[in-house]
Amino acid sequence: MALEGDSEFEDRHAAARELLERPLDPAEYDAIRDLWKAHSLAEDDRDIEGLLSTLTPDCRYELPQLDRTFEGHEGATEFYERLLGAFPDIDFRLTSIVIGPQGVVEEARVTGTHEQDWLGFQATNEEVEFQVVIFFPWNPEERLFSGERVWFSFEKW
Secondary structure, eight states, X not given: OOOTTOHHHHHHHHHHHHHHTOOOOHHHHHHHHHHHHHHHHHHHTTOHHXXXXXXXXXXXXXXXXXXEEEEHHHHHHHHHHXXXXXXXXXXXXXXXXXXXXXXXXXXXXXXXXXXXXXXXXXXXXXXXXXXXXXXXXXXXXXXXXXXXXXXXXXXXX
């Protein structure tokens, strides 16, 4: 139960209830899936411009468990430059995915050599492995993702 006066929770709850009402349109499903593929390929190619082309200009990258947020294309660029700089050989291996009118949720195993400090984690110059769950919210008006919400599990770090 939400605490009285917890307006942020109430706003998120109301937004989630609206998401449940989005109709499923096969053409839109294809557009969401194709955009996620383009985003993933751009990430694999270390193509920042390609990544940005899949995002709304006001996109928001959230790392809730670290209480970090990156805003807009400038923030997304910073997020990716830091991530790819810290792990130049980063490898995302998809383990699960759900696509719907609300966007995409993926789970992946991530490996890479930790060569630069990242989000408060000191570089080890060793290979690390962690799990991620990422939500890519779909913006139906702009037909782009409005960012990412990323959760990490650092069990093997």
